[in-house]
Amino acid sequence: MLDMKFIRENVELVKKSAVDKHISCDVDRLIEVDQKRRDLQQQLDGFRTQVREDGQRVGLLRNPKSDWYKRAVAEGKSEADIQAEATEVQAELTKIKPKVKQLEDEVGPILEEFEQLMLTIPQPADDGAPVGKDDTENIEVKKVGEIPTFDFEPKDHVQLATDLGILDIERGVKLAGSRNYVLKGLGCLLHQAVLRMSQDMMVQRGFTPMTVPVLVREQVMAGTGYFPAGRDQAYLCERDELSLVGTAEVPLTAYYADEVLRESDLPIKLCAMSTCFRREAGAAGKDTYGLYRIHLFDKVEQVIIAPNDIEQSKKYHDEILQNSEDVLQALGLPYRVVNVCTGDLGMGQAMKYDIETWMPSRESYGETHSASRFYEFQARRLKLRYRDGAKKIHFCHTLNNTVVASPRILIPLLELYQNKDGSVTVPEVLRPYMNGCEWIGPA
RNA sequence: GGAGAGGUGGGUGAGUGGCUGAAACCAACGGUUUGCUAAACCGUCGUGCUGGGUAACCCCGGCACCGGGGGUUCGAAUCCCCCCCUCUCCGCCA
Numbered sequence: 017m018l019d020m021k022f023i024r025e026n027v028e029l030v031k032k033s034a035v036d037k038h039i040s041c042d043v044d045r046l047i048e049v050d051q052k053r054r055d056l057q058q059q060l061d062g063f064r065t066q067v068r069e070d071g072q073r074v075g076l077l078r079n080p081k082s083d084w085y086k087r088a089v090a091e092g093k094s095e096a097d098i099q100a101e102a103t104e105v106q107a108e109l110t111k112i113k114p115k116v117k118q119l120e121d122e123v124g125p126i127l128e129e130f131e132q133l134m135l136t137i138p139q140p141a142d143d144g145a146p147v148g149k150d151d152t153e154n155i156e157v158k159k160v161g162e163i164p165t166f167d168f169e170p171k172d173h174v175q176l177a178t179d180l181g182i183l184d185i186e187r188g189v190k191l192a193g194s195r196n197y198v199l200k201g202l203g204c205l206l207h208q209a210v211l212r213m214s215q216d217m218m219v220q221r222g223f224t225p226m227t228v229p230v231l232v233r234e235q236v237m238a239g240t241g242y243f244p245a246g247r248d249q250a251y252l253c254e255r256d257e258l259s260l261v262g263t264a265e266v267p268l269t270a271y272y273a274d275e276v277l278r279e280s281d282l283p284i285k286l287c288a289m290s291t292c293f294r295r296e297a298g299a300a301g302k303d304t305y306g307l308y309r310i311h312l313f314d315k316v317e318q319v320i321i322a323p324n325d326i327e328q329s330k331k332y333h334d335e336i337l338q339n340s341e342d343v344l345q346a347l348g349l350p351y352r353v354v355n356v357c358t359g360d361l362g363m364g365q366a367m368k369y370d371i372e373t374w375m376p377s378r379e380s381y382g383e384t385h386s387a388s389r390f391y392e393f394q395a396r397r398l399k400l401r402y403r404d405g406a407k408k409i410h411f412c413h414t415l416n417n418t419v420v421a422s423p424r425i426l427i428p429l430l431e432l433y434q435n436k437d438g439s440v441t442v443p444e445v446l447r448p449y450m451n452g453c454e455w456i457g458p459a
Numbered sequence: 460g461g462a463g464a465g466g467u468g469g470g471u472g473a474g475u476g477g478c479u480g481a482a483a484c485c486a487a488c489g490g491u492u493u494g495c496u497a498a499a500c501c502g503u504c505g506u507g508c509u510g511g512g513u514a515a516c517c518c519c520g521g522c523a524c525c526g527g528g529g530g531u532u533c534g535a536a537u538c539c540c541c542c543c544c545u546c547u548c549c550g551c552c553a
Contacts, residue, residue, distance in 0.1 A: 020508095057509065061522045068522095071534040075477040082477095102533090109533040276469075276506090278487095399507095403469095406516085407488070407504080 017396040018137055020050060033140030036147050036358035039245075041136040049130045056123045063116045070105050077102035135244055139393040141358045142367040148357025154370065155357065160341065161350030163374050168436040172377030173427045174306040176434055177203060181459035183307075194304070195296060195311045199423060202456045206442070207314070207422045209449035210429070214316045214343050214420040215289050221339060223287040223318055228267035230290050231258045236270040239398035241364035241390075248297045260293035265416045268319040273398035276409060277321075282402060283332060284321040287419060289314065307423045308375075308382065316419035323402065324392065324410040333389045336417040337369050340385045343420050346445045349428050350374040352381050364393035371418075376431045384425055387417035 023030050023046065031043045076084035077098050088098050141147075146155045177183035182203025188196040199207050219225050237243040237250065237259050251260040261267060268286045277284075292315050303309035318339060320332045337353065344351050356368040365388045372381030395401065395411040403409055433441045440456040447454055 054509070057522075061509075064522060067533075071532095072477065074533050079477080106533045113533085278469095403487095405488095408516095409506085 017134055017393060018139065019392075019396070020134070023047070023137065024050065029140060030137060033358075034138050036141060037138050037361055037363075038149070038359045039136075039138045039363065041138065042133065043137065046130070046133040046137065049126060049133060053123065053126050053130050056119060056126060060116065060119045060123060063112060063119065067109060067112065067116070070109055074102050074106050074109075077105075132244075135238065135397075139364045139366050139390065141361055141365075142389075142391075144355070145361060145367045146355060146357045147359075149359040151356075151360045153357045154354040154360060157353040157355050157369065159350075159352040160345070161348075161374070163350050164432060166376075170376055170431060170434055171438070172306065173430045176430050176438065176440065177426075179438055179458065180440065180456055182206070182456065185306075192311070195309060197307060197310060197423070201459065202450070202453060203426075205450050205453070206429075206446065206456070207426060209442075209446040210347070210420055210422045210425055211289055211314055211316055212449045213346070213445055215287065217343060217346070218287040218316065218318055218339065218419055221285075223285040226264075226268060226271075226286055226288040228264055228271070228288050228290060230261050230264070230267070230293070231256075232261055232267055232270070233258060236266055236273070237261075239273055240266045240269050240394050241362065241397065242266065245363055249295050251293050251295060261290070262294045263292050263315060264288035264290035264317040265319060268317060269321070269394055269400075269414050269416065270398055272321065272412075273400050275400065277400075277402040277412070279323060279402050279404045282321060282323045282412065283328075285318070286321075287316060287318045289316045292421070306377075307427055308378075310423070313421055313423060315421040317416060318419050319414065319416045321395075321400065322413040322415065323404075324413055326391070329389050329391060329413045329415065332413075332415050333367070333369070333387060336415055337371070337387045340371055340387065340417050340419055344371065344373060344384075347425075347429060347443050349425075349432060351384070362388070364388075364390045366391050366393070373425065373428045374432070375428050377427070382424075382427065384421060384428075385418040387415075389413070389415045 018030070023043070027043060027047060034041050034043070073084070076082040077088070079085055085098065088101075093101075146153065148154065171179070174183065174185065178185070180203070182199060182201050184198040184200060185196075188198045191198070215225060231253065234243065234257060242250065242262070243259075250262060253259065267290075268288050271286065272284070292313050294311055296309055296311060299309060318336050320336060322328055322332050341351070341353070351371050351373040354370050354372060356365075356370055361368055367389050369387045370383050371385035371387070373384040374380075375382040391413050392411040394414045400412045400414070401409050402412055429443070430440055433443060435441060438458065442450060442454050442456060
């Protein structure tokens with residue numbers, strides 16, 4: 017969410033940035049509703065002032081112990097006069113009541129519309145983000161690692177893992193429909209090893225590991241920017257008014273919502289391993305093969321809650337990017353980093369780096385990580401604030417990045433570590449997490 | 460699921476119809492005192508929206524907010540209704 021004052025003063029900029037992001041929103045209507053809201057509020061405030069002041073007078077005139085009453089008596093007014101005055105004032109206020117009620121009825125829907133509209137205005141992209149229409153216009157920032165060549169015909173991860181008996185897509189679909197799977201045996205252990213290794217790295221780097229709810233309230237989804245626009249992407253448990261999160265970013269970022277932190281508490285660095293649920297609505301027919309686009313996966317996520325300072329935000333953005341790069345380097349996977357263009361940025365993101373890991377079967381880099389910086393966008397929605405040394409309150413800045421998401425990361429991992437005989441070598445860093453297992457062979 | 464208690468400012472907690480946006484205490488911040496620490500004393504100390512003046516940091520007003528939403532009343536933290544949440548006991552399950 018943006019500051020309404022900022023929107024009022026930068027209408028054209030806000031409009032343009034929405035166009036650049038390919039997000040439709042009605043800024044003109046917002047300006048209109050805002051004006052109306054302020055006009056009505058002022059009228060209403062005027063009436064309320066009168067009701068308060070005159071109402072108090074009634075009370076004082078009716079109270080023989082009050083100064084007002086004594087003063088009136090001193091001025092020679094009779095008991096009857098005083099009571100008559102009170103009754104008169106009261107009668108006037110009774111006449112005002114319907115006017116107040118009418119204004120209140122008018123302002124209610126306006127306020128509601130105002131709030132709804134505010135939620136649809138995207139965060140303008142940072143100058144550092146390239147302007148572009150979609151992911152084809154993202155700009156490569158760097159490439160790390162060699163793309164290996166095989167001296168045999170490599171298998172894709174589905175073939176490979178199915179042959180090894182560590183992946184069962186058919187029965188996953190039987191249990192839960194398309195885009196589901198079952199990892200078994202060493203496949204399950206490999207999946208968990210990647211997650212555990214990554215989490216340990218984050219803990220070593222000072223991130224507090226958390227176990228968080230993955231079924232959260234509406235406000236938490238809206239606060240992080242996933243609702244209302246992304247509603248169709250979430251699994252809703254409507255009976256309980258809760259939604260399954262698509263990422264632990266949601267509960268982590270909202271953890272301190274509605275609170276005022278101390279500046280000395282910042283930055284707050286959190287990470288969480290959680291299951292992620294995604295409907296993938298509108299993705300029908302896209303990436304239907306294998307473990308790339310699935311409804312349920314596990315992910316270690318990192319979140320930084322930072323002070324309201326653009327330079328620091330940029331610094332932390334680099335930091336969370338580096339953390340994830342280090343995970344890929346530890347795993348020995350070749351990847352590249354792209355600066356995501358405006359057309360591919362989400363609602364609240366000012367800037368985003370995606371990390372794409374080389375996936376032989378796709379003959380391309382595939383997105384495995386997404387490092388976003390939001391400035392105040394999420395914090396405003398969440399009322400996530402801190403008090404500085406001068407006791408002034410500011411909204412925090414928030415950032416997040418994938419540490420590792422599995423099984424998607426198993427696609428490059430399995431494919432790149434496969435051997436001619438159909439076995440897979442376990443990367444060294446993962447072996448301690450797999451009881452020393454060095455090698456996955458046919459069952 | 461049943462019974463009871465309760466939700467008030469950063470915290471504890473008073474307040475049952477009227478100068479109460481809210482006592483007191485604690486924490487925090489500023490100051491005095493001080494060889495250091497500590498203590499004592501004085502002062503400041505909610506948030507949001509909004510109007511106006513100098514408009515960067517500032518100053519003066521208005522309104523809203525005492526879990527949420529409705530209602531009664533000239534006037535509601537205080538009375539009534541609905542909902543949510545927390546705690547305790549019982550039951551049930553692990």
